[in-house]
Amino acid sequence: MARKRRKLPNGTGSIERVKLAPNGKTRVNQYRARLPKSKGRKDIGFYKTYNEALEALVNYQEPKPIVTFGDLYHRYTKSTSYLKLSDRSKRRYDTSFARFKEVHDTSIHDIKFSDLQDVLDQMELEGYDKPLGNGQYKHMDYSKSTIKWLKHLVSKVYDIAVKNDIIQLDLSKYLEVGGVGIRRKKEIFTKEDIEKLYSSIPYNPNAMHVLNLIFTGMRTGEYLNLQIDNINLDDNLIVNFGEKTEAGRKRKMYIHPKIKDIMVYLTDKSDTGYIVEATKEDGEVYRPSDTTFYKKIYYPALKQAGIEKKIPYSCRYTFATIAHYSGISDKALQKLMGHTNFNITANSYIQDLDEYIWKEFSKIK
Numbered sequence: 001m002a003r004k005r006r007k008l009p010n011g012t013g014s015i016e017r018v019k020l021a022p023n024g025k026t027r028v029n030q031y032r033a034r035l036p037k038s039k040g041r042k043d044i045g046f047y048k049t050y051n052e053a054l055e056a057l058v059n060y061q062e063p064k065p066i067v068t069f070g071d072l073y074h075r076y077t078k079s080t081s082y083l084k085l086s087d088r089s090k091r092r093y094d095t096s097f098a099r100f101k102e103v104h105d106t107s108i109h110d111i112k113f114s115d116l117q118d119v120l121d122q123m124e125l126e127g128y129d130k131p132l133g134n135g136q137y138k139h140m141d142y143s144k145s146t147i148k149w150l151k152h153l154v155s156k157v158y159d160i161a162v163k164n165d166i167i168q169l170d171l172s173k174y175l176e177v178g179g180v181g182i183r184r185k186k187e188i189f190t191k192e193d194i195e196k197l198y199s200s201i202p203y204n205p206n207a208m209h210v211l212n213l214i215f216t217g218m219r220t221g222e223y224l225n226l227q228i229d230n231i232n233l234d235d236n237l238i239v240n241f242g243e244k245t246e247a248g249r250k251r252k253m254y255i256h257p258k259i260k261d262i263m264v265y266l267t268d269k270s271d272t273g274y275i276v277e278a279t280k281e282d283g284e285v286y287r288p289s290d291t292t293f294y295k296k297i298y299y300p301a302l303k304q305a306g307i308e309k310k311i312p313y314s315c316r317y318t319f320a321t322i323a324h325y326s327g328i329s330d331k332a333l334q335k336l337m338g339h340t341n342f343n344i345t346a347n348s349y350i351q352d353l354d355e356y357i358w359k360e361f362s363k364i365k
Contacts, residue, residue, distance in 0.1 A: 070104035206301035217319030
């Protein structure tokens with residue numbers, strides 16, 4: 001006669017033998033371990049023997065709650081040190097936090113150093129457009145002290161995580177302000193780079209977006225907001241897509257023959273009504289943010305094509321430079337760039353070309 005098992009102590013849970021699975025087949029692991037009512041009667045698994053199920057119950061520990069980067073920053077905003085800050089400093093921290101949008105909902109345990117360093121590098125790479133008055137803008141680089149606020153923000157987040165024994169390693173200590181430590185010169189894409197992008201399209205479809213930026217001279221924000229309805233493939237025109245100035249918002253862009261097939265393909269496959277789309281792990285298609293575009297589309301496209309890292313504005317520099325040296329009039333180029341004054345185009349966008357590079361570019365028809 002089988003010995004009757006002793007009743008489990010209160011608060012331990014229960015073990016039940018379940019021979020059949022929902023599909024009617026005999027289970028291999030027939031002993032179900034279930035937590036007590038005080039813990040929600042949750043099943044923690046099926047086990048081959050009673051003793052294995054018992055051991056699982058006795059040693060069960062509730063998983064630690066996921067603490068995200070955003071959770072920790074919001075804790076910081078409730079701290080005395082934050083509340084004592086000036087309004088200006090608070091705004092700087094909040095602005096810095098917004099730049100880390102990609103990791104807001106990521107567990108602090110899952111964040112890699114590169115996830116953080118990439119944000120600092122991107123800020124250095126992209127720069128900003130400084131208003132000069134009268135609707136004019138000049139593209140500028142961020143100062144090292146401005147970028148350093150991002151590191152300060154990460155330091156505050158990790159300080160709270162370490163003090164609360166949530167994590168041991170403070171990644172903020174290793175962040176390099178200014179990326180490679182130098183201001184990058186305004187680079188353009190060479191003829192060889194452009195050929196690499198075209199030849200990589202079969203296995204690197206995101207290269208199409210880089211090529212579109214090169215041959216339209218659009219700002220990244222303009223391209224990300226470009227709707228299919230603004231693209232007239234019959235007349236080879238893109239209209240009402242600009243930003244920044246009145247001249248920029250109302251400008252037209254002609255679809256270069258080099259990207260006509262790309263535009264046809266991307267407009268045809270669009271699910272969101274926008275030219276740029278990304279796909280989540282669950283298959284949902286969405287319009288990406290600037291950060292997502294840089295991190296998951298633009299820079300990976302350059303890497304897969306075998307091209308050295310160049311900032312997105314390099315596409316705009318390339319467009320202006322090729323157009324200028326191809327003989328397009330100053331007035332026409334000014335309109336294509338969306339500038340109110342050609343001096344902005346000439347001083348900030350057109351790059352010097354030595355004789356060799358110019359000969360190479362002149363081959364592009």
